[in-house]
Amino acid sequence: MARLHTVPRSAIVLGVAGLIPFLGFAALSVSGSDGGLGNIGLSPRTMLSAYGAVIASFLGGIRWGAAAARGTGNGDYFIAIVPSLVAWAAMAFPAPWDLRILGVLVLAWGLIDQDLTRRGLAPSWLAKLRLVLSGVAGAALLVAA
Template sequence: MIQSHSPTLPPVVAWLGYGGLLPFLALASASWLDQHHGLLWSDALFAYGAIILSFVGALHWGLAMSLTGLTERQRSACFAWSVVPALLAWPALMLPAPLAASLLVAGFIAHYLQDSRLARRTALPSWYLPLRQRLSGIAIICLLAGMLAA
């Protein structure tokens, strides 16, 4: 079990979190290195970005269910926010590259801001917010690279 107050990033979380960046890195690189299929790689990158943005949104659903000390209003806000990233990600799948990337980047930034707000009010692990910042930052860089290559 991951202890909520553990100051150390659990190895399994590190492996899964950073491992989840591999498709971002591979697809962004492929979109630049294989210009003949660049649009295909960029579309795959944006699809993966949409899936991951939906996933990070769902974290707030789980936190709303499990965090103690939230008021009902705060808990309801977490539940409501948890679906917003998926609602941003879904239309990105149908937009041209510049708009898709922009929408996904905005979603990752907005979600990090929500994570920051939640971290100030609750007892999230001290490693959570720095990890989210690193993972989101690299995802954003890859999405922008894919947009420029498309």
């Protein structure tokens, strides 16, 4: 029972580590510095957008995995592909809309996935952790937009 309520240390460490690119690339984007990425033909904003899209796809994977593990039916599988499709489409939008769409998507998905714990498809600690991580990541995307 404690396992359902206690956040595993690795989930905290890896979750916080996953925020580093959001915060770093957003800070570089806002500051106007490229952090040396220009030397290899990249920009912090491009890296932030790409990372945001990858993480949005990962968020959909959480629901897909929960659906597969519990056999919840087709609805969860359909919902699970939404973040990937929206993130992919967002990459085609011009600045600042790409980051705005990704920011809202990540923030919204932190709320949408709260039903996973209410329905018993994920441990209760995941809901709280997801709110914090999605909040920081989504805010970073929106600030950099």
